[in-house]
Amino acid sequence: MEYRELSGTGLDVSIIGMGGEHLDGKPYEQVKETVDAALEHGVNIIDVFMPGEEIRANIAKALGDRRKDVIIQGHIGSTDVKQQYDVSRDLPTVKKYFEGLLRIFGYIDIGMMFFIDSEKDYKDVFETGFVEYVQRLKEQGDIRHIGFGSHNPDTAVKVINTGIPEMMMFSINPAFDMLPTGEYIIDQLDKGFKPELFRGIDPKRLELYKLCKQKQVGITVMKTYCAGKLLSADLSPFNEPLTPVQCIHYALSRPSVASVLVGLKTREEVLAAMAYLDADAAEKDYTEVISSVKSDFRGSCVYCSHCQPCPAGIDIAEVNKCLDIARLDTGGIPDSVSAGYKGLAHGGGECIACGNCEERCPFGVHIIDNMKEAEKLLG
Numbered sequence: 001m002e003y004r005e006l007s008g009t010g011l012d013v014s015i016i017g018m019g020g021e022h023l024d025g026k027p028y029e030q031v032k033e034t035v036d037a038a039l040e041h042g043v044n045i046i047d048v049f050m051p052g053e054e055i056r057a058n059i060a061k062a063l064g065d066r067r068k069d070v071i072i073q074g075h076i077g078s079t080d081v082k083q084q085y086d087v088s089r090d091l092p093t094v095k096k097y098f099e100g101l102l103r104i105f106g107y108i109d110i111g112m113m114f115f116i117d118s119e120k121d122y123k124d125v126f127e128t129g130f131v132e133y134v135q136r137l138k139e140q141g142d143i144r145h146i147g148f149g150s151h152n153p154d155t156a157v158k159v160i161n162t163g164i165p166e167m168m169m170f171s172i173n174p175a176f177d178m179l180p181t182g183e184y185i186i187d188q189l190d191k192g193f194k195p196e197l198f199r200g201i202d203p204k205r206l207e208l209y210k211l212c213k214q215k216q217v218g219i220t221v222m223k224t225y226c227a228g229k230l231l232s233a234d235l236s237p238f239n240e241p242l243t244p245v246q247c248i249h250y251a252l253s254r255p256s257v258a259s260v261l262v263g264l265k266t267r268e269e270v271l272a273a274m275a276y277l278d279a280d281a282a283e284k285d286y287t288e289v290i291s292s293v294k295s296d297f298r299g300s301c302v303y304c305s306h307c308q309p310c311p312a313g314i315d316i317a318e319v320n321k322c323l324d325i326a327r328l329d330t331g332g333i334p335d336s337v338s339a340g341y342k343g344l345a346h347g348g349g350e351c352i353a354c355g356n357c358e359e360r361c362p363f364g365v366h367i368i369d370n371m372k373e374a375e376k377l378l379g
Contacts, residue, residue, distance in 0.1 A: 001042025
């Protein structure tokens with residue numbers, strides 16, 4: 001297993017972690033077999049967002065005296081109403097479910113403010129007593145670090161800028177990264193993907209990842225396989241399915257990502273995820289698959305760096321990221337974007353127009369033109 005520091009917390013986490021959702025409702029013997037397999041392969045972080053008492057108790061029982069060796073992400077605001085997962089900001093209800101989690105595990109390594117996706121979610125957390133409750137939990141030592149979960153880049157940026165969370169759990173996979181920010185990704189999971197929405201990597205998501213790096217906010221990843229859709233030829237938005245290895249590599253390649261928390265419910269699924277650790281570069285390469293998206297987004301950079309090396313030393317993907325973010329801001333380019341561009345060792349103005357990059361680009365990006373535009377806008 002490989003380990004990375006989860007920025008903001010100082011914790012070293014396994015690059016492949018475990019999402020426990022799919023163990024809910026499974027017999028204890030299956031829970032124990034899956035947890036044992038994960039820990040045998042070096043997994044040291046488990047997400048327990050599920051509010052049901054049985055699944056929480058089963059995971060704790062399976063860990064036994066190994067609890068101290070595992071980092072638990074436990075969610076504050078995840079509740080169980082009429083045996084249905086629900087989000088609550090009602091403090092008596094929130095306390096009931098989270099303090100039940102504390103009784104089972106003793107303490108929670110990362111207390112996650114649950115499901116902050118909308119403006120209402122933001123206000124219900126940060127303009128009520130909810131956030132004060134979370135901060136008290138940390139002061140008391142019941143939680144060691146504060147995090148939050150989100151699927152919306154605009155809302156996530158707002159949460160990070162409060163300065164309160166140390167880390168974030170975010171939904172990252174190639175399909176979600178290509179959806180416009182305004183699309184609610186949960187709808188895409190429930191109703192299926194609309195191919196016409198895909199136009200390359202959404203710059204707002206790139207801006208979020210860049211902000212996390214600047215602010216030292218580490219990321220753990222959910223929805224790595226897009227609820228299994230990316231592994232299915234019928235359900236994927238691409239012309240062929242991705243492999244678990246490719247999905248994991250994509251997420252681990254994003255800035256600030258420390259761990260990919262894969263939903264696991266059997267020993268076999270654990271082994272399929274662990275295949276990543278022995279995979280070679282060809283097995284990890286996802287670019288050919290995502291270039292086959294069932295929509296025409298040729299000409300859009302997906303920052304895969306297949307264009308490298310540049311004889312002028314330009315980091316072409318980074319220049320394109322800055323350019324894409326700058327193009328979004330009709331009211332003026334943010335100083336942070338200009339500063340980021342000017343901080344690069346080599347800017348677009350150093351392009352010698354040799355064309356080697358464009359020959360290697362799988363997506364037909366007009367890189368030479370982009371270098372000129374980036375220098376004009378940001379140089």
